[in-house]
Amino acid sequence: MSARPGFSLDALEARWGRAGAVHFEERYGGPVAILTAHGARAVVALQGGQVLSYVPAGGLEVLWLSPQARLGTGKAVRGGIPICWPWFGLPPTQPDYPAHGLVRARDWLVAGSAAAEGQSRLVLNAEPTSADAGGWPRRALLQLEITLTDTLMLALSTENRGEEPFLLTEALHTYLAVGDIAAVRVEGLERRPFIDQLTKRWVGGEDAPVTIAGEVDRIYQETPDAVRVVDTTHARCLAVAKRGSQSTVLWNPWIDKSARLGDLGAEGYRHMVCVETANAGKDTVTLAPGARHRLVAEISVGPV
């Protein structure tokens, strides 16, 4: 069985499959890994190293995914957890570079898998070469560890394999699924300064939890701690804990931007909010030759 030229599902299953924990199949037109652990399940596309789905044991879907999600189109899939690397947004000095970096639409390679009691893990590698890096003149190894237990944890490690230091911005661009955006509040960003991407202005911070009644696109700085999305409709709290991240991006496109983007579905904006574990804005990471940086997000579901 081959999911796409260059990928053989049989070969992936033989090399990396783990009974009852890690399995490979074709979904959305491309190869994906299915992780299971004590009734929880996650789906990971090899394209982009992108988690597309996370359902905790006995729970509801945690990640929002475009109804038009399709792999192998050369474009990033909207939804799940896209990997923005080695820049977030557009690099200020190279506006013609692809938005959100080099690895969202490229194929990642399986570098490891493991299964233990109540845990399954997949390790993916991406190593942009100058040929596909659109002129990005650096050498780096990017590794993503995805661990499913009663939470979902992503650890994105960057190793500078070149001779020069380089500046890194990055994000685990998590699209959380919510029952109704009108009945959501976001806690953990109170009194934190943010860049309002809609006005390009700094805002000193707000005392109250964030509620969303229009387009929101903010890069919060000085936010090393967990952020919680209270999804009242589903009587649950979606928590995004973090390590190695000083920024949190909060985004909902609302009606007009959704119409311009065209792949959120009729009322998709009502059922999603992005809480992105990042280093962006002022929070850049300078990586010396041989140095590594690790960005971790851990998603869990609890009662309100």
Ligand code: TA6
């Ligand atoms: O993370 C927020 C953001 O930068 C928004 O400005 C919006 O552009 C979003 O990312 C989606 O970007 P994409 O390139 O996936 O359409």
